[in-house]
Amino acid sequence: MSLTLEARHLGHRYGSVVALDDVSFVVPAGTVAAIVGESGSGKTTALRCFNRLVTPDTGDVRIGDSGVESEAIDALRRRIGFVPQTGGLLPHWSVRRNVMLVPRLTGMEDGNTAACEALRLVGLPDETFGDRLPRDLSGGQRQRAALARALAARQEVVLLDEPFGALDAISRAEIHGVFETVRAARGFTALLVTHDLAEAARLADLVIVMRAGRVEQAAPFAALRDAPATPYVAALVARARDGARAMEPA
Numbered sequence: 001m002s003l004t005l006e007a008r009h010l011g012h013r014y015g016s017v018v019a020l021d022d023v024s025f026v027v028p029a030g031t032v033a034a035i036v037g038e039s040g041s042g043k044t045t046a047l048r049c050f051n052r053l054v055t056p057d058t059g060d061v062r063i064g065d066s067g068v069e070s071e072a073i074d075a076l077r078r079r080i081g082f083v084p085q086t087g088g089l090l091p092h093w094s095v096r097r098n099v100m101l102v103p104r105l106t107g108m109e110d111g112n113t114a115a116c117e118a119l120r121l122v123g124l125p126d127e128t129f130g131d132r133l134p135r136d137l138s139g140g141q142r143q144r145a146a147l148a149r150a151l152a153a154r155q156e157v158v159l160l161d162e163p164f165g166a167l168d169a170i171s172r173a174e175i176h177g178v179f180e181t182v183r184a185a186r187g188f189t190a191l192l193v194t195h196d197l198a199e200a201a202r203l204a205d206l207v208i209v210m211r212a213g214r215v216e217q218a219a220p221f222a223a224l225r226d227a228p229a230t231p232y233v234a235a236l237v238a239r240a241r242d243g244a245r246a247m248e249p250a
């Protein structure tokens with residue numbers, strides 16, 4: 001089973017900076033949504049409302065049928081997979097110990113099996129990679145291990161904050177494939193922050209375009225491309241198209 005995610009009229013300020021200004025969207029159960037937008041548009045702040053790293057000044061966030069405020073913060077964070085920008089693996093712990101963390105904390109009876117399953121899904125079998133330290137992995141492998149950690153307790157909701165941003169184009173393409181495999185196997189609901197519209201188009205069913213703390217448009221990529229709601233969305237799509245052309249061989 002997977003769960004619907006919903007942001008309802010979120011508002012948030014950091015001092016005088018308005019980070020979120022009446023942000024609403026729905027991510028249907030079992031789908032992937034990407035929040036895209038330029039630096040400072042409020043993407044990370046919106047994402048962090050879902051695991052209560054940020055408490056919005058106004059509005060509320062719901063996962064399934066309940067508001068996130070109604071659940072103890074630790075319990076909430078353990079049932080939501082989270083992949084931060086840097087992966088967030090503990091550097092002195094082996095890959096296996098990192099991936100086992102949440103299954104252990106939640107007392108999962110088959111935690112070991114679940115962790116090994118997650119590692120196999122992301123293409124890092126425990127026999128080969130379990131004993132390694134994060135520094136002994138490539139950047140792409142580290143982010144795969146971070147993805148395995150976020151899924152090891154069979155989480156139904158996954159939040160990803162620019163998880164592939166620091167990778168080169170080849171590792172990115174590889175991990176996109178891994179993400180799609182994992183998604184097909186698990187059927188979670190995911191919210192992904194990225195500044196890359198092409199990545200959003202590939203991985204997400206719904207693309208939420210943010211600008212200056214507001215949602216400009218939330219729609220499947222094809223709808224953004226064919227019927228952009230604002231000149232900003234049209235410009236973003238045109239820029240992504242030009243970028244894709246520049247990558248093609250001459």
Ligand SMILES: Nc1ncnc2c1ncn2[C@@H]1O[C@H](COP(=O)(O)OP(=O)(O)OP(=O)(O)O)[C@@H](O)[C@H]1O
Nearest residue numbers: 014017018019038039040041042043044045046195
């Ligand atoms: N802890 C903070 N204190 C003060 N201002 C903050 C804080 N976190 C974010 N901001 C400001 O709030 C606005 C939105 O930030 P946020 O990180 O949500 O944007 P973003 O779209 O995720 O940006 P990026 O792509 O650069 O990560 C920005 O103007 C940022 O400078």
